[in-house]
Amino acid sequence: MNNTTDWLSSFSAIGIKNWVFAASLLLLGILLSRLTRAIIQSTLGKTININRAKVWGRVSGYFVLGIFFAIALSQLGFQLSVILGAAGIFSVAIGFAAQTSTSNLISGLFLMIEKPFIIGDVLEIEGTRGEVIAIDWLSITLKMMDNTAVRVPNELIIKQTLKNITRHPIRRIDIPVGIAYKEKISPVRELLIDIVDKNEKCLSQPEPKVWVTGFGASSVDLQLSVFVRKEVFMDTKSMLLETIKCRFDEQGIEIPFPHHSIYTGTDSAPFPIKLVTPDELSVKPTNEYKT
Numbered sequence: 564m565n566n567t568t569d570w571l572s573s574f575s576a577i578g579i580k581n582w583v584f585a586a587s588l589l590l591l592g593i594l595l596s597r598l599t600r601a602i603i604q605s606t607l608g609k610t611i612n613i614n615r616a617k618v619w620g621r622v623s624g625y626f627v628l629g630i631f632f633a634i635a636l637s638q639l640g641f642q643l644s645v646i647l648g649a650a651g652i653f654s655v656a657i658g659f660a661a662q663t664s665t666s667n668l669i670s671g672l673f674l675m676i677e678k679p680f681i682i683g684d685v686l687e688i689e690g691t692r693g694e695v696i697a698i699d700w701l702s703i704t705l706k707m708m709d710n711t712a713v714r715v716p717n718e719l720i721i722k723q724t725l726k727n728i729t730r731h732p733i734r735r736i737d738i739p740v741g742i743a744y745k746e747k748i749s750p751v752r753e754l755l756i757d758i759v760d761k762n763e764k765c766l767s768q769p770e771p772k773v774w775v776t777g778f779g780a781s782s783v784d785l786q787l788s789v790f791v792r793k794e795v796f797m798d799t800k801s802m803l804l805e806t807i808k809c810r811f812d813e814q815g816i817e818i819p820f821p822h823h824s825i826y827t828g829t830d831s832a833p834f835p836i837k838l839v840t841p842d843e844l845s846v847k848p849t850n851e852y853k854t
Contacts, residue, residue, distance in 0.1 A: 585635040585636070586635075588631050588634055589631060589635045592628050592630070592631025592632060592634075592635070593628060593631075595628075595631070596624040596627045596628035596631075599620075599623050599627045600620040600621060600623060601620070603616070603619055603620040603624075604616045604619075607619055607620070618671075618675065618698075618699075619675075666718045667700075667702065667716050667718045668700055668717070670718045670720065671698075671699070671700050671701060671702075671717040673721060674698075674717060674720065679727060680695055680725075680727050680730070681695070682695055682696065682697075682698065683729075684727055684730065685727075685728040685729045686705065686725060686726065686728065687725075687726040687728060688705075688715055688720060688723055688725055688726075689719075689723050691707075691713055691715070692705075692707070692708070692728070693706050693708070693713055694706045696712070701716065701717060702714050702715055702716045702717055703715050703717065703720065729793050732793060733766060733790050733792055733793060734790065734791060734792075734793045734796050735769075735788055735789070735790050736787075736791060736796065736799060736800045736803065737786055738786065738787040738788075738800070738804060738807070739776070739784065739785070739786055740755065740785040740786065740787055740807065741779060741781075741784055741785070741818060741819060742782060742783050742785065742816060742817065742819070743781075743782060743816075743817040743819045744782070744783060746783070746816055746817060748775065748783065748785070750814075751773075751785065752773040754811075754814065754816070755773050755785075755787050755807065756771060756773060758806050758810060759771045759787070759803070762799065762802065762803065762806070764791055764792070764795045764799045765790070765791055765799065766789070766790045766791060766792070768790075769790050771787070771788065771789040772787075772788045773785055773786070773787055773788075774786045780821065781819045781820070782818075782819045787803070789803070
């Protein structure tokens with residue numbers, strides 16, 4: 564009963580007009596907050612990514628609402644200096660309790676300023692590769708090639724090396740090609756360039772190149788480098804690999820593969836070898852090696 568009486572006394576001391584005025588300010592703040600958010604989103608959405616525009620709209624809306632909320636409290640007798648002091652203490656406490664979230668939030672703001680990627684870009688972060696489908700306050704979401712979603716914290720993006728695979732409109736395809744030592748390099752180079760010239764998806768500029776990259780254990784190692792539009796990267800690479808194999812078969816160009824020799828040493832007896840027919844293989848097991 565005493566608590567109810569004290570509350571009514573406090574309510575009467577403040578005054579009904581002040582309560583109504585404070586409620587009106589709070590309602591006006593909510594309306595202006597939503598209006599500010601919509602204006603910021605529509606304005607920035609014309610020049611920057613829509614997700615970043617939404618983030619800035621939310622920040623602006625919360626800022627406007629916070630101002631009206633503070634003014635409403637002052638109408639009810641609360642001192643703004645006390646409110647700001649309490650807000651500062653509260654912010655420090657929240658900062659210690661949520662250091663990771665705060666770090667992700669600050670990292671997100673840096674990403675919005677720097678703009679290293681946009682929605683639709685394909686990123687590679689610590690071996691994780693996927694398409695950016697959402698940019699939020701604390702993280703981004705990647706759509707993987709197997710249609711799964713991966714959430715990557717903003718702090719991790721800032722700290723780690725980020726590879727934007729689709730930042731530029733064209734990409735270079737590098738195809739390693741090994742040929743036997745008996746083959747001549749010049750005709751093989753001409754054949755590879757001809758394959759590229761006949762592929763409509765390969766660009767003539769920058770000019771395609773065939774490099775000799777080294778001498779392998781069983782092959783002369785070449786590399787075919789050609790530029791394509793990023794949208795057709797994988798399709799073109801697969802098509803070129805298939806065409807190279809077919810043309811090499813037609814021209815009789817050997818693509819070598821490793822061969823292994825087994826040596827048992829001079830003190831060991833030779834491997835016993837016996838030639839058998841397919842019918843003999845199914846008769847009974849034997850301790851002899853068969854070929």
